Amino acid sequence: MSTTTAESNIARGARLLIVGPPGAGKGTQAKRIGATFGIPDISTGDIFRFHITNETELGLRVKAIVAAGDYVPDSLTNEIVASRLDEADAANGFLLDGYPRTLEQVHYLDALLEKKGQPLEAVIRLVADQEELIVRLTKRAHEQGRADDTEEAIRHRQEVYLRETAPLVEVFRERGLLIDVDGLGSVDEVGDRISAALQAAGIGSADSAAVAS
Numbered sequence: 001m002s003t004t005t006a007e008s009n010i011a012r013g014a015r016l017l018i019v020g021p022p023g024a025g026k027g028t029q030a031k032r033i034g035a036t037f038g039i040p041d042i043s044t045g046d047i048f049r050f051h052i053t054n055e056t057e058l059g060l061r062v063k064a065i066v067a068a069g070d071y072v073p074d075s076l077t078n079e080i081v082a083s084r085l086d087e088a089d090a091a092n093g094f095l096l097d098g099y100p101r102t103l104e105q106v107h108y109l110d111a112l113l114e115k116k117g118q119p120l121e122a123v124i125r126l127v128a129d130q131e132e133l134i135v136r137l138t139k140r141a142h143e144q145g146r147a148d149d150t151e152e153a154i155r156h157r158q159e160v161y162l163r164e165t166a167p168l169v170e171v172f173r174e175r176g177l178l179i180d181v182d183g184l185g186s187v188d189e190v191g192d193r194i195s196a197a198l199q200a201a202g203i204g205s206a207d208s209a210a211v212a213s
Contacts, residue, residue, distance in 0.1 A: 020126030
Protein backbone atom coordinates (compact mmCIF):
# COMPACT_ATOMS: atom_id res chain seq x y z
CA MET A 1 0.00 0.00 0.00
CA SER A 2 1.35 3.44 -0.83
CA THR A 3 1.98 5.86 1.99
CA THR A 4 -0.73 8.09 0.54
CA THR A 5 -3.31 5.29 0.68
CA ALA A 6 -2.26 4.24 4.18
CA GLU A 7 -2.52 7.81 5.42
CA SER A 8 -5.89 8.16 3.69
CA ASN A 9 -7.26 5.11 5.52
CA ILE A 10 -6.02 6.39 8.86
CA ALA A 11 -7.40 9.87 8.20
CA ARG A 12 -10.73 8.36 7.24
CA GLY A 13 -11.05 6.05 10.24
CA ALA A 14 -13.92 3.58 10.52
CA ARG A 15 -16.66 2.50 12.92
CA LEU A 16 -16.86 -1.27 12.87
CA LEU A 17 -17.81 -4.41 14.77
CA ILE A 18 -16.24 -7.84 14.33
CA VAL A 19 -17.82 -11.15 15.28
CA GLY A 20 -16.71 -14.72 14.75
CA PRO A 21 -16.66 -18.12 16.41
CA PRO A 22 -13.92 -19.18 18.83
CA GLY A 23 -10.85 -20.22 16.88
CA ALA A 24 -11.58 -18.12 13.81
CA GLY A 25 -8.74 -15.68 14.54
CA LYS A 26 -10.98 -12.74 15.36
CA GLY A 27 -8.50 -11.11 17.74
CA THR A 28 -5.66 -11.25 15.23
CA GLN A 29 -7.77 -9.75 12.46
CA ALA A 30 -9.12 -7.07 14.82
CA LYS A 31 -5.57 -5.83 15.43
CA ARG A 32 -4.86 -5.71 11.69
CA ILE A 33 -8.04 -3.77 10.96
CA GLY A 34 -7.30 -1.39 13.81
CA ALA A 35 -3.83 -0.73 12.39
CA THR A 36 -5.23 -0.15 8.89
CA PHE A 37 -7.58 2.61 10.02
CA GLY A 38 -5.63 3.93 12.99
CA ILE A 39 -8.47 3.02 15.33
CA PRO A 40 -8.46 1.11 18.61
CA ASP A 41 -9.60 -2.51 18.55
CA ILE A 42 -11.72 -2.60 21.66
CA SER A 43 -12.32 -5.97 23.30
CA THR A 44 -14.75 -5.91 26.21
CA GLY A 45 -12.99 -8.96 27.64
CA ASP A 46 -9.68 -7.09 27.64
CA ILE A 47 -11.34 -4.05 29.22
CA PHE A 48 -12.81 -6.16 32.02
CA ARG A 49 -9.45 -7.83 32.66
CA PHE A 50 -7.67 -4.46 32.71
CA HIS A 51 -10.06 -3.00 35.27
CA ILE A 52 -9.99 -6.13 37.43
CA THR A 53 -6.17 -6.34 37.36
CA ASN A 54 -5.79 -2.66 38.19
CA GLU A 55 -8.53 -2.82 40.84
CA THR A 56 -10.34 0.23 39.54
CA GLU A 57 -13.79 1.07 40.85
CA LEU A 58 -15.35 -0.62 37.80
CA GLY A 59 -12.95 -3.53 38.15
CA LEU A 60 -13.94 -4.18 41.74
CA ARG A 61 -17.62 -4.14 40.76
CA VAL A 62 -17.03 -6.59 37.91
CA LYS A 63 -14.87 -8.83 40.08
CA ALA A 64 -17.54 -9.04 42.77
CA ILE A 65 -20.20 -9.95 40.19
CA VAL A 66 -18.04 -12.64 38.57
CA ALA A 67 -17.00 -14.03 41.95
CA ALA A 68 -20.68 -14.44 42.82
CA GLY A 69 -21.14 -16.49 39.67
CA ASP A 70 -23.36 -13.90 38.01
CA TYR A 71 -23.21 -12.37 34.53
CA VAL A 72 -21.99 -8.82 34.20
CA PRO A 73 -25.24 -6.87 33.61
CA ASP A 74 -25.83 -4.98 30.38
CA SER A 75 -25.92 -1.69 32.27
CA LEU A 76 -22.36 -2.09 33.56
CA THR A 77 -21.03 -3.38 30.24
CA ASN A 78 -22.65 -0.43 28.48
CA GLU A 79 -21.11 1.97 30.97
CA ILE A 80 -17.62 0.55 30.38
CA VAL A 81 -17.96 0.65 26.58
CA ALA A 82 -19.33 4.21 26.61
CA SER A 83 -16.41 5.33 28.76
CA ARG A 84 -13.92 3.66 26.40
CA LEU A 85 -15.47 5.25 23.30
CA ASP A 86 -15.12 8.67 24.91
CA GLU A 87 -11.31 8.29 25.01
CA ALA A 88 -9.28 10.37 22.57
CA ASP A 89 -8.00 7.48 20.44
CA ALA A 90 -11.58 6.53 19.52
CA ALA A 91 -12.47 9.98 18.19
CA ASN A 92 -11.95 8.87 14.59
CA GLY A 93 -13.50 5.43 14.91
CA PHE A 94 -13.24 2.07 16.61
CA LEU A 95 -13.48 -1.68 16.13
CA LEU A 96 -15.61 -3.37 18.77
CA ASP A 97 -14.91 -7.02 19.59
CA GLY A 98 -17.20 -8.87 22.00
CA TYR A 99 -19.79 -6.11 22.17
CA PRO A 100 -22.71 -5.90 21.74
CA ARG A 101 -23.72 -9.38 22.93
CA THR A 102 -27.43 -8.79 23.58
CA LEU A 103 -30.19 -6.91 21.81
CA GLU A 104 -30.36 -4.47 24.72
CA GLN A 105 -26.68 -3.69 24.16
CA VAL A 106 -27.37 -3.19 20.44
CA HIS A 107 -30.06 -0.62 21.26
CA TYR A 108 -27.78 1.12 23.75
CA LEU A 109 -24.97 1.32 21.19
CA ASP A 110 -27.42 2.67 18.59
CA ALA A 111 -28.45 5.50 20.91
CA LEU A 112 -24.86 6.22 21.95
CA LEU A 113 -23.58 6.48 18.37
CA GLU A 114 -26.63 8.48 17.26
CA LYS A 115 -25.91 11.00 19.99
CA LYS A 116 -22.32 11.26 18.76
CA GLY A 117 -23.44 11.52 15.14
CA GLN A 118 -21.19 8.55 14.33
CA PRO A 119 -23.29 5.65 12.99
CA LEU A 120 -21.91 2.15 12.70
CA GLU A 121 -20.55 1.46 9.20
CA ALA A 122 -20.20 -2.32 9.01
CA VAL A 123 -20.23 -5.57 10.97
CA ILE A 124 -17.55 -8.04 9.87
CA ARG A 125 -18.52 -11.66 10.50
CA LEU A 126 -15.82 -14.31 10.16
CA VAL A 127 -17.50 -17.46 8.88
CA ALA A 128 -15.88 -20.87 9.36
CA ASP A 129 -16.95 -24.49 9.33
CA GLN A 130 -17.68 -25.49 12.92
CA GLU A 131 -16.19 -28.97 12.66
CA GLU A 132 -12.94 -27.61 11.22
CA LEU A 133 -12.68 -25.14 14.07
CA ILE A 134 -13.31 -27.86 16.65
CA VAL A 135 -10.54 -29.99 15.15
CA ARG A 136 -8.20 -26.98 15.11
CA LEU A 137 -8.92 -25.98 18.71
CA THR A 138 -8.79 -29.55 20.03
CA LYS A 139 -5.36 -30.02 18.42
CA ARG A 140 -4.15 -26.70 19.82
CA ALA A 141 -5.36 -27.60 23.32
CA HIS A 142 -3.55 -30.95 23.12
CA GLU A 143 -0.32 -29.32 21.92
CA GLN A 144 -0.46 -26.75 24.72
CA GLY A 145 -1.27 -29.34 27.38
CA ARG A 146 -4.68 -27.91 28.27
CA ALA A 147 -6.31 -31.12 29.47
CA ASP A 148 -9.48 -29.34 30.62
CA ASP A 149 -10.04 -27.92 27.13
CA THR A 150 -11.82 -31.01 25.88
CA GLU A 151 -13.61 -31.43 22.58
CA GLU A 152 -16.89 -31.34 24.50
CA ALA A 153 -16.00 -27.99 26.12
CA ILE A 154 -14.85 -26.57 22.79
CA ARG A 155 -18.02 -27.74 21.05
CA HIS A 156 -20.11 -26.15 23.83
CA ARG A 157 -18.39 -22.76 23.31
CA GLN A 158 -19.10 -22.95 19.59
CA GLU A 159 -22.77 -23.65 20.28
CA VAL A 160 -23.01 -20.79 22.78
CA TYR A 161 -21.49 -18.42 20.22
CA LEU A 162 -24.01 -19.46 17.57
CA ARG A 163 -26.94 -19.15 19.97
CA GLU A 164 -25.92 -15.75 21.33
CA THR A 165 -24.93 -14.10 18.07
CA ALA A 166 -27.72 -15.38 15.80
CA PRO A 167 -30.31 -12.71 16.82
CA LEU A 168 -27.72 -9.92 16.54
CA VAL A 169 -26.50 -11.10 13.14
CA GLU A 170 -30.05 -10.93 11.82
CA VAL A 171 -30.47 -7.36 13.09
CA PHE A 172 -27.30 -6.23 11.34
CA ARG A 173 -28.18 -8.16 8.20
CA GLU A 174 -31.54 -6.41 8.02
CA ARG A 175 -29.77 -3.06 8.33
CA GLY A 176 -27.46 -3.93 5.45
CA LEU A 177 -24.38 -3.71 7.69
CA LEU A 178 -23.31 -7.36 7.73
CA ILE A 179 -20.19 -8.38 5.78
CA ASP A 180 -19.51 -12.13 5.74
CA VAL A 181 -15.88 -13.15 5.25
CA ASP A 182 -14.45 -16.67 4.96
CA GLY A 183 -12.42 -17.05 8.15
CA LEU A 184 -10.46 -20.15 7.12
CA GLY A 185 -6.97 -19.72 5.69
CA SER A 186 -3.77 -17.95 6.64
CA VAL A 187 -3.81 -14.69 8.58
CA ASP A 188 -2.84 -12.79 5.42
CA GLU A 189 -5.45 -14.52 3.26
CA VAL A 190 -8.26 -13.73 5.68
CA GLY A 191 -6.95 -10.20 6.17
CA ASP A 192 -6.95 -9.61 2.41
CA ARG A 193 -10.53 -10.87 2.17
CA ILE A 194 -11.60 -8.47 4.91
CA SER A 195 -9.86 -5.54 3.22
CA ALA A 196 -11.47 -6.36 -0.13
CA ALA A 197 -14.91 -6.73 1.45
CA LEU A 198 -14.58 -3.41 3.26
CA GLN A 199 -13.47 -1.69 0.07
CA ALA A 200 -16.48 -3.15 -1.75
CA ALA A 201 -18.61 -1.53 0.96
CA GLY A 202 -16.88 1.81 0.38
CA ILE A 203 -14.68 1.58 3.46
CA GLY A 204 -10.94 2.01 2.92
CA SER A 205 -8.53 0.26 0.57
CA ALA A 206 -8.23 -3.43 -0.33
CA ASP A 207 -4.42 -3.37 -0.11
CA SER A 208 -3.44 -4.95 3.21
CA ALA A 209 0.30 -4.21 3.08
CA ALA A 210 0.02 -1.44 5.64
CA VAL A 211 -1.08 -3.86 8.31
CA ALA A 212 1.55 -6.50 7.64
CA SER A 213 4.09 -4.88 9.92
